[in-house]
Amino acid sequence: MRLSRNEQDYLKGIYLLSEEEEFVSVKKIAGYLNISVPSANEMIKRLEKKFLVNHYAYKGIKLTEDGKYEALFILKAHRVWEYFLVNKLGYQLDDVHDDAELLEHNASAKLVERLYKYLREPAVCPHGSEIPNIIFWEEESKLYKMSDVKCGMVGELILTDETAEKYIEEFGIKNFKWVEILKRMKTDNTIIIRVENNWNNLVLSEKIQEHFRLRTLDA
Template identity: 45%
Template sequence: MLTEEKEDYLKAIYSLGGATEYVSNKQLAQYLKIKPPSVSEMMSRMQKEDLVELKAYKGVKLTHQSQLLTLNLIKRHRLIECFLIQSLNYSWNEVHAEAEVLEHRVSDRFIERLDEMLDYPRYCPHGSLIPRGEITEEKMTPVNELTEGTSFVLKKVRDEYELLAYLSKQDVSINDELQIEKIDHANKVIYLKKKKSFIISFENAEKMFTR
């Protein structure tokens, strides 16, 4: 049976690249903020259900069956985020937690009707593609790989509350044009500018993307 806990594991493996490559238990433990032994136990159980492929010293990878299940979960999550922003006036840093709860509670019929009502959106509020039957993550360039003086359009931000809340305070959102004013390697921060300048850490710059 696919419990909410197992669904969260599937999404975590997918987010870490587990659709095409192996993800270590350590990576999963850090991502989910749980102890490695708990991850190992769950991976053994999920292997028996053909949800993951286990390989010694490499980690786990999604099976074909679990890829389809995971893409459906991601579609649900991202459509609910669109609905919360468009219809209920949520901010982009508020929708993730709500969608985490609702994605496990609503029926497939509800998601189909929601998709139709929203006119089949292509992207979620954070710039990620909404999957429709296949792996559809676009190749994008993280901001930390850009050079000083570069202007770029922000196309995607990792769905993390603190980062999204900070960007909201700077009046920054998807499709805004930003410029890299300065890269401070000593302090590991980047000075970005929209109308005014603000600072982003190297770590957070890895979670912001452009095409």
């Protein structure tokens, strides 16, 4: 659904306010967005026509499921951009918000999800707020046998059975998802793998490789 920047800001604001109470008053929405109550009322009517909010008499405003979905997307976009700007471009916490605000309204779901994957799916933004883990766009994945992987490939390491799980435990490797293929030894076909969040590289002999797979995302 194509939404204007104002509509996205309203949905995001209503979602954040609704974390404190189930129904949100028009007055609170107006105060949060620093606009007049009549202007907020007009926008609420517009969002109702798009089935993104419901206005309950004597209670207040509540997002529909579609409205919540749109709000979570714009919230995810904002926090992913903040993470990128701070951790990759060196922004400071006190000057990242405005640029993330500009970027969130101009990024497609495809761009946001690719950036999210590139950043290794961070759980929280630089301010400590949770990044929604709902996937709004997904690329087709490809599953490789370890005998077919090439150096430089990045993806999700799949443990196919208990043998693989025990092998990983013996290496002391845990809390990871993404890996990078660093090297394949010509002498015995052993693979050396860099594992996120771990100091130790994972070494897979040719025999143990049959218990693993690598899932990559097609560009």
